[in-house]
Amino acid sequence: MRLITTTGLTLKQAGKTVLRDVDMHIDRGEIVTLVGPNGSGKSTLVKGLIGALKPESGTVDTLHNLRIGYVPQTLHMDGLLPLTVARFLCLPHRHSKDAMARALTEAGVPNLAGTQMRALSGGQFQRVLLARALLMAPDLLILDEATQGLDQPGAAAFYQQIANVRRDLGCAVLMVSHDLHVVMAASDRVLCLNGHVCCEGTPDVVQDAPEYQALFGTGTQGAFAIYRHDHDHAHDHTHHHHDEHDHA
Template sequence: MSEATLLLKATGLNLKRRHKQVLTDINLELHAGQILTLIGPNGCGKSTLIRVLLGLESIDSGSVWHRKALTVGYMPQHLQLEPRLPLTVLGFLRLARGARDSAIHGWIQRLGIQLLTDQDIQDLSGGEWQRVLLARALLLKPDLLVLDEPVQGVDVQGQHELYRLIPTLRDELGCGVLMVSHDLHLVMAATDEVICMNGHICCSGHPDHVSGSEAYQQLFGQRTAPIAHYTHHHDHQHCLDGHIDHDQTAETSQP
């Protein structure tokens, strides 16, 4: 990949918290059109690294470079809002910088959350909230889409639907995607490169290469079945929460 497509570069990142070394000598690059996934066990520093890369947390040493005027759409793992604040899903999405109603309704339709628009955000399930956060990130028309555990609280069918959607979003927006997961098996079909970390980078490369490495097997154990791309053929379409999308099903079933 060329320097012209480079969106983000981290060099020699180190961070210590309360005598614990959280990040050690982290180096990575992310280019436009690339899907890069960080995997590792809970507490290995994935979310901390994301926050460092986005400038939300300081480091002890190292450097982070961003392309000039880089637009980032960030879907955080957690977003705490004032619980007493009366705010519907539509109202929340309208808070996105520069968001137009036409774009809001377009992403609402695309992500299958039409029935949620008038709901109070405090009443959403975990999976519903994840989809609303994704819509908000996409409204920014990002050069870089950052997804921190995007399938958290989403059922299995919804997870597969979302991971199939991510490469399509990458192609449509022409953006780079930086994603965090705790399990390589779930993201196999939706990523170009994997960084396996546990405070430091244990191994990196194509998912097939990483899954067969000794470092990966030490962290996750030997799996009984090989990693495979998820395929599923059916005569209906699902929303990201796993429910059948009757409108899309009707359209795709037309002769």
């Protein structure tokens, strides 16, 4: 089932055309990763998909009553604000203790409800943001460079959690990423943006595409193969190497 479909979508910001003629779709239950260099239009496309930016031309068609959960890059909070995780999850809408416990468990931080937000590590903080998005019972979960502040093992662990969420809840996932070698392994499809859709397909297809290599080079290939071990046991063993992050 199609959750979102764009046809000939062209978007402007501050009078400048940022994206042109984007044809894309997101189906129920799939993980789609959106990659591209800075200024390629990734965040602009997300704004168009959620209705925060009106198309200059083209269309965005969404499933009726589509529920979207959003995980931002980060959230700047007053470090002195005395706010527990449970209180944070109830902003702006209150939720039952059971609902919050389920969301925190699904996000991989089951025992943090009473912890102060200011005491969380970067990885815990991102998982609490994920739990907050999951309280929406989303059909589509959008993560906007949600691993930006994490190191590679932390990012790998976070995206493994996203793969678990998709498996357990059946929601679709749109990941906006600068961290291609960590994200791609769990993705069903990858869209490479640079003002338009340069290439699209499975991770392997996009990784080998000349358009992708022109933007990113080929240096991420080895790291991608290592991370893929967690998700795909039919991989080409000639590219596999063990290190301490295999099962992060």
